[in-house]
Amino acid sequence: MSFRTGLLSLAATGIALAVAAGAAPASAQESVKIGLILPMTGGQASTGKQIDNAVKLYMQQKGDTVAGRKIEIILKDDGAVPDNTKRIAQELIVNEKVNFIAGFGVTPAALAAAPLATQGKIPQIVMAAGTSIITERSPYIVRTSFTLAQSSTIIGDWAARNGIKKVATLTSDYAPGNDALNFFKQNFTAGGGEIVEEVKVPLANPDFAPFLQRMKDAKPDAVFVFVPAGQGGNFMKQYAERGLDKSGIRVIGPGDVMDDDLLNNMGDAALGTVTAHHYSAAHPSAMNKEFVAAYKKAYGNRPGFMAVSGYDGIHMIYEALKKTGGKTDGDALVAAMKGMKWESPRGPISIDPETRDIVQNIYIRKVEKVDGELYNVEFATFEAVKDSGKTKK
Amino acid sequence: MTAQDDVGYHARQQARWRLSEVAFWVLVLACALLFPSRYLIMTDILRLALFALSLDLILGYAGVVSLGHAAFFGIGAYSAGLLALHGIVPEPVLALFVAGLIATVVGFLTSFLVIRGVDLTRLMVTLGIALLLEALAERFSNITGGSDGLQGIEMQPILGLFAFDMFGKVGFFYCLTVLFILFLLARRIVHSPFGLSLRAIRNNPLRAAAIGIPVNRRLIAIYTLSAFYAGIAGALFTQTTALASLDVFSFEKSADLMLVLVIGGTGYLYGGLIGAVVFKMLQEIFQTITPQYWLFWIGLVLVVIVLVGRPRMHRWALWLPNLVIRRFAGRKAVVAVPERDGP
Secondary structure, eight states: OOHHHHHHHHHHHHHHHHHHHHSOOOOOTTSEEEEEEEOOSSTTHHHHHHHHHHHHHHHHHHOSEETTEEEEEEEEEOTTOHHHHHHHHHHIIIIIOOSEEEEOSSHHHHHHHHHHHHHHTOOEEESSOOOGGGGGSOTTEEEOSOOHHHHHHHHHHHHHHTTOOEEEEEEESSHHHHHHHHHHHHHHHHTTOEEEEEEEEOTTOOOOHHHHHHHHHHOOSEEEEEOOTTSHHHHHHHHHHTTGGGTTOEEEEEGGGGOHHHHTTSOGGGTTOEEEESOOTTOOOHHHHHHHHHHHHHHSSOOOHHHHHHHHHHHHHHHHHHHTTTOOOHHHHHHHHTTOEEEETTEEEEEOTTTOOEEEEEEEEEEEEETTEEEEEEEEEEEEEOOHHHHTO | OOHHHHHHHHHHHHHSOOHHHHHHHHHHHHHHHHOGGGHHHHHHHHHHHHHHHHHHHHHHHHOOOOSOTHHHHHHHHHHHHHHHHTTSSOSHHHHHHHHHHHHHHHHHHHHHHHTTSOHHHHHHHHHHHHHHHHHHHHHTHHHHOGGGOBOOOOOOOBTTTBOOOTTSHHHHHHHHHHHHHHHHHHHHHHTSHHHHHHHHHHHOHHHHHHTTOOHHHHHHHHHHHHHHHHHHHHHHHHHHHTOBOGGGGOHHHHHHHHHHHHHHOSSSSHHHHHHHHHHHHHHHHHHHHOTTTHHHHHHHHHHHHHHHOHHHHHHHHTHHHHHHIIIIIOOOOOOOOOTTTOO
């Protein structure tokens, strides 16, 4: 037996042992398991961290037992890569026998897991991804985040009514970005506005400089921006570097670009930016003040809209379990979630019983300085906005 | 005995199947039957192993470094995806082959760029090709789906008989079969006179040319073959996950592959297989322990592996088997040799 042959047999034994170690023992059926699949590393990591934090916070506040059953969270990192998501979801369903899969930082990840939710009859709680089509991909998908259509149509109407005539758009080139663009365009042009320049930036290339130059040359009244949560800081930095903040071109868009997570570090260039969104850390309700204070205390910074989606997602799971008396039958749980209404830190929200998508208030907000910090201060409210991405069909 | 006979004799000796190799494959098969709940991660390992095997063919046998091997993986992945999505070649095995051939063609065309340089330029050129393809895939998002990936791929049953199931069982055995067949082929090739000439080139291209080996043609041939292997690995990826996204071209994919070979070693075919297992298991274990900071631990382990050195680790790892061999077989302890310089 030579060295290498020895190595071979050793390696094979190693595989056997390692795989055995990886196959975690199935624990008692007592607890309700929630597979939380989030991007915890890579470019979308801030999304994952916020949701994870919020879920932990909720469970600290409300306890980890509901309807007599213990809640167990199994957190997995997919790095926002859809094939990872799919594999992890599959393993969670098959091996861990999870009762819910939740999280999903980006649209492709949510779509990749959708067929598994259907096959496994497992409720899939989408806490981040915001493309309209997601909830149509499986009857087991329920969303607690938002859709781009909700905020983009509203900002489109608002812009057309508030003296903005010419708009250049800059959107990330993937499904949510295209949703944002199309719904904005539709409502803005219907209100008499004109799109003078349309730029799509690659999702994985956060260098906006060349695109910003084109924006500057097109001289629009405003630039409509959608970039995913996490890239907004970079955008505003380059926007200010190019001097666009002094050129009189305003920034409007769905609120993703003004994510509370990053807003305070964007500097004064962000002042005056008007966005439409479902959540601001400055939302003036008692519940939100309490939520923001608790989140700040626990994690040292303020919650963004991803955190609130995670908070509502876990709340919905708790409430659904209460309704079913702790039973974890997938159909019963989804039925319990349909039409559910509750008060969230973002305001009153409900789940549309037909589409399983979220119905929520959309607020028009302007970035202002409050106590020396930048906040999205809400000044107009559109109540109970449904996802127009589906109602149009 | 002439020199030629002598070489031929040693080559044949080398090409014989060893007991331990048989044991390796038997154990792989045993794993398949023992852990029915872990098919998905094992399929992932098999795909990575095949991909690593393809890099090993050029790196370990011909000494061609590449930081852009994901280019061919990606070509294979998107080809297989598009063939299935548009129903051009609905049958997976045939589609697998076609996707592999497409990668082969691209490999052949780019090989002329790669053979021109030496190590550093080769790194740059291969990296460049992969980045180029990634940018193209992103640009032509109407064909590739861009950052959203190819959505809605539905795989037909293999040979019209075996449908891909949710537990990944069919996918796993499909990958295992493909890996095994391609492994046999690779094994046959590296032990052939062609394979021997590659090793001569790796050790000293000038001298190899001096004894009449057509260096460039051999390099083109092996590079093209390696592209075929990578393409097949990519196609397997798409077929078993029913997904293809821009990540298939990513630099991380190529870099991970290098890591796999750093762990497993090059130039004896099993390096990629063993490396893939170790790499994926490390990833899986650290991800389970700390979903947020697992990259740190992986990095640390890799640094330690490089610092300690593979030969020394092998020696430690083989300490117990050696002891057993000495005690019961009465044979001399096995001696560690670096894989490359081994016979």
